[in-house]
Amino acid sequence: MIKINYHFLISLIIITLFFADINLSQTQTKNNNDKVIELDKCGFPIDDSNEILYLSPEYMGYSYDSLLADLELWRMSEYVKIDSIGLSVQGRPLWQLTISDDPNNLEGKRTIHIHARTHPQETEGFYVTDEMIKILLSESEFAQTARANCVFYIIPMFNPDGVVLGYPRKNANNVDLESNWNTFPHQPEVAALKAQFTQLMASPNPIEVMLNMHSSSLCARYFVYHHENGTSSNYAQLEQGFINGVRSYFPGGIEPYTYFVSWASGTALQYPESWFWVNHGESVMALTYEDMYQCSQTGKFDSTANAILHGVMDYMGISVVPVELYSFTAQAHDQKIILKWTTATELNNNGFEIQRRFAESDFATIGFVRGKGTTTNKTEYSYIDKDLTDGKYYYRLKQIDFNGTYEYSSLIEVDVRSLDNYTLEQNYPNPFNPSTIISFTIPNVTLSASSLAESRDEGSRVQLRVYDILGNEVVTLVDEYKSAGMYNVEFTMHNLASGIYFYKLQAGDYVESRKMVLLK
Numbered sequence: 348m349i350k351i352n353y354h355f356l357i358s359l360i361i362i363t364l365f366f367a368d369i370n371l372s373q374t375q376t377k378n379n380n381d382k383v384i385e386l387d388k389c390g391f392p393i394d395d396s397n398e399i400l401y402l403s404p405e406y407m408g409y410s411y412d413s414l415l416a417d418l419e420l421w422r423m424s425e426y427v428k429i430d431s432i433g434l435s436v437q438g439r440p441l442w443q444l445t446i447s448d449d450p451n452n453l454e455g456k457r458t459i460h461i462h463a464r465t466h467p468q469e470t471e472g473f474y475v476t477d478e479m480i481k482i483l484l485s486e487s488e489f490a491q492t493a494r495a496n497c498v499f500y501i502i503p504m505f506n507p508d509g510v511v512l513g514y515p516r517k518n519a520n521n522v523d524l525e526s527n528w529n530t531f532p533h534q535p536e537v538a539a540l541k542a543q544f545t546q547l548m549a550s551p552n553p554i555e556v557m558l559n560m561h562s563s564s565l566c567a568r569y570f571v572y573h574h575e576n577g578t579s580s581n582y583a584q585l586e587q588g589f590i591n592g593v594r595s596y597f598p599g600g601i602e603p604y605t606y607f608v609s610w611a612s613g614t615a616l617q618y619p620e621s622w623f624w625v626n627h628g629e630s631v632m633a634l635t636y637e638d639m640y641q642c643s644q645t646g647k648f649d650s651t652a653n654a655i656l657h658g659v660m661d662y663m664g665i666s667v668v669p670v671e672l673y674s675f676t677a678q679a680h681d682q683k684i685i686l687k688w689t690t691a692t693e694l695n696n697n698g699f700e701i702q703r704r705f706a707e708s709d710f711a712t713i714g715f716v717r718g719k720g721t722t723t724n725k726t727e728y729s730y731i732d733k734d735l736t737d738g739k740y741y742y743r744l745k746q747i748d749f750n751g752t753y754e755y756s757s758l759i760e761v762d763v764r765s766l767d768n769y770t771l772e773q774n775y776p777n778p779f780n781p782s783t784i785i786s787f788t789i790p791n792v793t794l795s796a797s798s799l800a801e802s803r804d805e806g807s808r809v810q811l812r813v814y815d816i817l818g819n820e821v822v823t824l825v826d827e828y829k830s831a832g833m834y835n836v837e838f839t840m841h842n843l844a845s846g847i848y849f850y851k852l853q854a855g856d857y858v859e860s861r862k863m864v865l866l867k
């Protein structure tokens with residue numbers, strides 16, 4: 348349940364009226380009385396004298412206590428080091444995560460800096476940041492590549508006092524930290540972050556990309572694009588390349604660079620991005636990102652985070668394994684074999700050649716399935732190989748990029764034979780690291796009068812589960828009705844320790860388990 352502050356509701360309705368006829372590339376709009384309301388880059392009025400100055404902290408979502416709890420969780424990862432860059436007005440640490448494959452040895456790593464929650468009410472900017480942290484701490488190929496090449500400094504809550512006090516836009520001294528980057532004396536939060544930026548820029552691995560995470564009442568996801576009048580034509584092109592790159596991973600989700608244009612009449616000096624532009628010019632891609640502030644389409648933080656991180660890596664020229672194959676399975680059924688595979692992400696994927704080997708022959712291409720090109724969505728594919736004689740078949744996929752480069756999947760073995768009994772085969776390879784294949788057979792069901800009611804066309808309900816040595820379930824690989832056939836399930840254990848595991852097949856009255864060894 349979310350308690351909505353009554354005063355806030357009133358203010359929200361008024362703002363909605365103001366925004367009804369907004370020109371999206373402008374920072375100004377008109378209300379019903381033709382009075383001009385000037386909006387900041389987050390879509391909120393610059394003159395906030397009519398705005399409410401307090402929101403119930405629970406209305407703003409993710410609290411300071413939630414951050415403290417998450418810091419304990421993040422601290423458990425070997426890829427994270429946590430410390431503070433300084434203190435807020437009220438003495439709260441400004442926590443910063445350092446993420447890299449070895450956060451205590453950053454030699455040669457390329458640097459990205461991300462900070463969120465300058466405006467406490469703009470929690471969505473944090474939720475995207477949180478998803479970026481999840482991606483960076485995962486064991487995906489992408490995360491491994493990113494950590495091997497880069498260090499990510501992430502400040503999830505730059506204005507903790509504002510979050511605790513329920514100030515929608517300001518710190519404990521009632522100052523908007525976002526737009527007072529060039530006001531002296533500095534607020535302690537601004538002074539700390541500026542010192543951090545200065546120190547990193549003077550290091551052997553200066554910041555190359557700086558992201559300032561917000562969310563906008565304009566109900567759109569966008570980067571604040573800095574016009575060449577306030578930067579340079581070369582920098583404007585770099586910005587366009589960066590923003591277009593991010594958008595290619597989330598088509599339709601993030602607005603084009605033309606959506607919100609600022610600095611058309613020169614560099615406005617009050618923002619963190621201005622500090623980077625004035626001091627370091629084209630060497631740093633310093634941008635504000637705006638997520639959707641509490642509107643009907645708010646969400647998809649994971650897709651957004653994925654797009655931004657892939658865009659950052661592309662911008663920095665760090666190549667990541669283009670197509671992540673998530674699973675590849677085969678099922679034999681009535682002298683035919685059904686191959687199914689799934690990709691987690693795809694980049695420039697032309698498609699898959701299906702290659703088969705039978706008996707002593709070499710691999711031959713028997714078909715082609717077109718890929719999705721570039722997508723961050725999970726995609727499922729299948730291919731049916733028909734009219735097979737009994738025997739053992741081997742399959743692999745040759746994934747081919749548009750530029751001709753290719754990569755083979757792991758091999759899968761399928762037995763075409765008459766199906767009389769349930770079987771659960773020993774996994775292969777075994778021991779394994781990190782992938783192995785488990786095969787089992789579901790026989791043709793012989794119908795009798797008594798079992799007719801249960802033996803429907805769906806076949807048997809089959810459950811295949813993996814347990815650790817203490818009997819704790821690790822994962823359910825299969826839990827569905829399956830028709831007669833021989834099945835192969837590829838299984839990858841990225842996050843588990845070396846040791847003995849068991850897999851158990853349950854289908855009707857049939858129960859069988861076997862042992863396997865993960866050796867890292």
Ligand SMILES: [Zn+2]
Pocket residue numbers: 389466469525561562
């Ligand atoms: Zn903001």
